[in-house]
Amino acid sequence: MxxxxxxxxxxxxxxxxxxxxxxxxxxxxxxxxxxxxxxxxxxxxxxxxxxxxxxxxxxxxxxxxxxxxxxxxxxxxxxxxxxxxxxxxxxxxxxxxxxxxxxxxxxxxxxxxxxxxxxxxxxxxxxxxxxxxxxxxxxxxxxxLTTAGVTAWRALFVNGNLKPGQTVLTLGTGGVSIFALQMAVAAGARVIATSSSDEKLARLQAMGAEAVVNYRQTPEWGDAVRELTDGRGVDHVVEVGGPGTLQQSMKAAAVGGHVSLIGVLTGINGDFPLIQALLRQQRLQAVLVGSRRDQQDLVEAMEATGIRxxxxxxxxxxxxxxxxxxxxxxxxxxxxxxxx
The missing domain is CATH 3.90.180.10 (Medium-chain alcohol dehydrogenases, catalytic domain)
Structure with a gap:
């Protein structure tokens, strides 16, 4: 060779x-x-x-x-x-x-x-x-696609069974979160996105986010997200932060909402809001990328939607x-x- x-x-x-x-x-x-x-x-x-x-x-x-x-x-x-x-x-x-x-x-x-x-x-x-x-x-x-793309795909569609008209919350502007935004918009979902940068939030809105929250300016951003959904909360949270953001993510999620536990950007140890999860009957699913079949399905979805x-x-x-x-x-x- x-x-x-x-x-x-x-x-x-x-x-x-x-x-x-x-x-x-x-x-x-x-x-x-x-x-x-x-x-x-x-x-x-x-x-x-x-x-x-x-x-x-x-x-x-x-x-x-x-x-x-x-x-x-x-x-x-x-x-x-x-x-x-x-x-x-x-x-x-x-x-x-x-x-x-x-x-x-x-x-x-x-x-x-x-x-x-x-x-x-x-x-x-x-x-x-x-x-x-x-x-x-x-x-x-x-x-x-290997890691970020497949993770977002599995969180929303394989585990989350995302439907048009549902609401998705994404956190930050890393690879998984941006893929999730793009996929959710393409699927006809409403997306709320967070970031600590107003400049990045403007870019997320240009990509299709219907509403945005600056989490640095609004530390209780879970409440802000609920207000943006008329108090109901979101159907899906793409949770990439870990213990430092999980409580707010669960606060933002609806009764019966789906929270994809993906990242540990804020560490690996923290308190778990068990009572909140029980009272709201929320579904928390850990996501560790996905299978080859998931990736093959994702490749076909990228071609069908034109997402880049x-x-x-x-x-x-x-x-x-x-x-x-x-x-x-x-x-x-x-x-x-x-x-x-």
Missing amino acids: DMANRILRLAPGGGFDNVSIDHADDPPAPGHGEMTVRLRASSLNFHDYGVVKGPMAPRDEARIPLSDGAGDVVAVGPGVSDFAVGDAVVSTFFPDWIDGPAIAEGFGRTPGDGIDGYARDAVTRAATAFTRIPAGWSHAEAAT PVVDRHFPLDELVAAFQHEESGAHFGKICIDI
Whole structure:
């Protein structure tokens, strides 16, 4: 194959100072059911940040980070019928979760965490660890689907069974929240969005949010959201904050409302408003991305609706730490992509 095969390695324990670029031999030729992909792009997620920054990094071994990877098939092994050389593909977050309900706990098989990820030029993996990308999309756009896109899709449609006319609350302007806004609007739902920046709130309104709340100016934003729904509350909350926002999210949700527990941006420990959940009979569902089938359905939905991801900035692979520092600043709007 004779391709330059850079590999970005994270030393055991992680940390921005422990990231280095190495060169390796070409990946092995694909065996039965496998294919080799020349990677072209990735995108950043809070999960990746946790690994590279250090708290979630493996303690006893080096790791190639990044859970998202899009590229072109350059070789296929025997038994592969879904893909051919030249096809554009994008990775899945759980390479062994093909369809149906989740059966594994945690991130033991997640690229960039339990196994090596896509911060590299090429990889040989099972063909079922990839799906096709939406027609006409760039590799960078496609790389936003693996984690953020599938998470929003599963929260709203697989678990939430979102219907036209329902109301969705999104928090902030990260990748999951913006995808959720776009998908909900396309499905005919009403969207209320929060941010601490009036400038970002204006952008969210331009994208279709019917109402917005500045959570810095309105600390009790759960009450503000209820007022915007005439006291009823929203049908769905895409909850990406964690313990620091959950109480307000549940306050904003209607009786019988659906709260998708997705992120831990505010930490992992906090008080749970049990009485509120019981009195309002709310449904709280933890969401950890989704299956390959979910991603395949999402690809078809993106093509049908014409939705395109919002990309904040591109960074080259060798500036991965700078990309994470940009993510850490909170200044981004949408996804941060890595060009490989």
